[in-house]
Amino acid sequence: MHGFGPVEADPEERGFQAWWEAHVVACAEAGTGWPLYTIDEFRHSRERLPPIHYLEASYFEQWLDSACQLLVEKGVLTQEELETRVRFFADHPEREAKDAVTDGEPALRRGTPTATFRRPLAEPPRFGPGDAVVTRNLHVEGHTRLPRYARGKRGVVAEWRGPWVFADTNAHGLGEAPQHLYSVRFDGHELWGASAEPRAAVYLDLWDSYLGPAP
Numbered sequence: 001m002h003g004f005g006p007v008e009a010d011p012e013e014r015g016f017q018a019w020w021e022a023h024v025v026a027c028a029e030a031g032t033g034w035p036l037y038t039i040d041e042f043r044h045s046r047e048r049l050p051p052i053h054y055l056e057a058s059y060f061e062q063w064l065d066s067a068c069q070l071l072v073e074k075g076v077l078t079q080e081e082l083e084t085r086v087r088f089f090a091d092h093p094e095r096e097a098k099d100a101v102t103d104g105e106p107a108l109r110r111g112t113p114t115a116t117f118r119r120p121l122a123e124p125p126r127f128g129p130g131d132a133v134v135t136r137n138l139h140v141e142g143h144t145r146l147p148r149y150a151r152g153k154r155g156v157v158a159e160w161r162g163p164w165v166f167a168d169t170n171a172h173g174l175g176e177a178p179q180h181l182y183s184v185r186f187d188g189h190e191l192w193g194a195s196a197e198p199r200a201a202v203y204l205d206l207w208d209s210y211l212g213p214a215p
Helices: 019-033 039-047 051-056 059-073 079-091 188-195
Strands: 132-135 154-164 179-187 201-207 211-213
Touching: 019 039, 019 059, 039 059, 059 079, 132 179, 154 201, 179 188, 188 201
Parallel strands: none
Antiparallel strands: 132 154, 132 211, 154 179, 179 201
């Protein structure tokens, strides 16, 4: 999105800024390892945060709120239980996480983490390296991995990555619906016009249904 100003990079910044951020990452990724939710559901959960809160919260605050939202939606915790735990640690910041677990809570289900999102697909890919393609000008409701700035743009396939789980359906519990995935190279001038930096290029991993042959 435009209008947020330049990204101010701190050359001295390394890793997490606070200890709790690492805990948030561990908890969020544990959700995909139970498995409780998919990475696409997690991404879509972030997108569903209230817009003002999304802009005001830090990156890992967004992760925390997204994971909590999914825990409630998946029935692991109720909203009331979540709020009770928040109050508990507000009153007792020195206590450990296990201190908030009540007797009789069901154990979290165990699962096998998904090591890869590649899936077999019978039909061959429509495109190969060097093919000119154009992205569809989609305006979908819900999650998509086709960025707004790259819609209706011409690019060239740099690599075929094989068939992968389709994020747009997987984020909504509509099945994996695997499609061929391609790395597509876009010239900076195609995306940004005359304001693009010289020799700039952007590579995006895009699913087959996002693409059509360039005229």
